[in-house]
Amino acid sequence: MREQMLAAEKVKALEWRDNALYLLDQRLLPQEECWQRYTTASAVAQAIAEMHVRGAPAIGVAAAFAIVLAAQQHSAYQVADLAVALQPDFELLAASRPTAVNLFWALDKMRACLAAVSQHTNPLLALEAQALAIYNEDRAANLQTAEFGLQVIRESSAGKQHVMTHCNAGALATAGFGTALGVIRAAYIDGLLECVHVNETRPWLQGARLTAWELLGEGIPSVLSVDSCAAHLMHQGKISWVIVGADRITANGDVANKIGTYQLAVLARYHAVRFMVVAPSSTIDMQLASGIDIPIEERDATEVLALSGQRLAAQIPAYNPVFDVTPAELIDVIVTERGIVRQPNQHKMLELMQGPS
Numbered sequence: 001m002r003e004q005m006l007a008a009e010k011v012k013a014l015e016w017r018d019n020a021l022y023l024l025d026q027r028l029l030p031q032e033e034c035w036q037r038y039t040t041a042s043a044v045a046q047a048i049a050e051m052h053v054r055g056a057p058a059i060g061v062a063a064a065f066a067i068v069l070a071a072q073q074h075s076a077y078q079v080a081d082l083a084v085a086l087q088p089d090f091e092l093l094a095a096s097r098p099t100a101v102n103l104f105w106a107l108d109k110m111r112a113c114l115a116a117v118s119q120h121t122n123p124l125l126a127l128e129a130q131a132l133a134i135y136n137e138d139r140a141a142n143l144q145t146a147e148f149g150l151q152v153i154r155e156s157s158a159g160k161q162h163v164m165t166h167c168n169a170g171a172l173a174t175a176g177f178g179t180a181l182g183v184i185r186a187a188y189i190d191g192l193l194e195c196v197h198v199n200e201t202r203p204w205l206q207g208a209r210l211t212a213w214e215l216l217g218e219g220i221p222s223v224l225s226v227d228s229c230a231a232h233l234m235h236q237g238k239i240s241w242v243i244v245g246a247d248r249i250t251a252n253g254d255v256a257n258k259i260g261t262y263q264l265a266v267l268a269r270y271h272a273v274r275f276m277v278v279a280p281s282s283t284i285d286m287q288l289a290s291g292i293d294i295p296i297e298e299r300d301a302t303e304v305l306a307l308s309g310q311r312l313a314a315q316i317p318a319y320n321p322v323f324d325v326t327p328a329e330l331i332d333v334i335v336t337e338r339g340i341v342r343q344p345n346q347h348k349m350l351e352l353m354q355g356p357s
């Protein structure tokens with residue numbers, strides 16, 4: 001299975017090459033595959049804010065490499081001076097988007113790496129090694145969560161599954177082949193997948209533009225629906241699993257994810273459809289007791305009022321929160337690379353995070 005999953009790693013969101021970061025501009029997909037070369041932290045921060053690169057783990061990985069880019073610009077500095085010189089870059093990256101905790105987790109890892117560098121070590125090499133470790137650990141986590149998620153499907157379902165997914169939690173959102181889409185790819189390889197029901201995911205259309213592009217590129221049977229079709233599909237008995245990613249999971253198992261996820265969880269519970277959240281442990285924020293404290297990003301109203309530049313509505317104010325919070329009690333299982341948490345709660349999340357990594 002692992003060899004087949006590695007073979008499935010076709011799509012990439014980002015690449016570190018020749019001391020530069022390359023990002024696939026996800027605003028232009030699926031019409032155009034346009035890679036951009038980045039050499040400064042400020043340009044990467046802007047790319048994150050404008051969603052050229054998006055998806056919680058991918059945002060963290062991009063920010064880690066952005067710190068390497070910043071360090072390259074101050075290579076003559078002594079270690080102590082470098083930490084001071086890079087502070088504005090850390091702050092710029094931390095301000096790029098507020099909800100995905102992976103961004104702050106990655107910046108903390110880079111800060112800790114810099115603090116641990118001795119006077120006799122090249123800080124640039126240490127920071128690059130740390131960023132590459134973050135990248136490779138996320139790839140490895142994708143594979144492990146895919147195997148754990150497949151194990152859960154095998155244990156609790158018979159026959160081929162109809163899986164609904166929301167937004168894009170695939171290769172375009174991670175360093176590997178995805179969290180939710182990683183489990184879906186594993187189920188497809190294992191012959192346990194009948195069809196993926198892809199929610200378009202207004203207003204940014206991550207489902208219609210990104211998830212559809214990833215799945216169709218690999219011949220994985222999929223069908224696109226408008227977001228408001230979800231209840232109808234579940235009512236018709238056409239969905240056996242809802243499998244989504246996450247941007248921040250709090251200490252009690254509450255989950256922040258793309259707007260629309262919460263209502264899918266309510267519908268799933270009402271229709272006895274199983275609900276799985278898939279995320280690396282870098283998405284778990286044990287500092288926040290519950291989802292009520294998660295900062296929810298609100299983006300510009302124009303994302304709601306226009307589509308590909310064409311105005312959709314009259315001059316009306318628009319409300320555009322791009323995440324919501326699903327309470328732990330509506331989640332059947334959280335799958336991470338550290339393990340599987342069924343019926344998540346504070347005790348089980350603590351057990352997961354205190355266990356072996």
Ligand SMILES: CSC[C@H]1O[C@H](OP(=O)(O)O)[C@H](O)[C@@H]1O
Binds near residue numbers: 055170179180247257
């Ligand atoms: C694998 S986490 C992906 C996660 O991030 C997405 O948000 P955005 O596209 O705004 O970065 C969405 O919440 C996905 O579930």
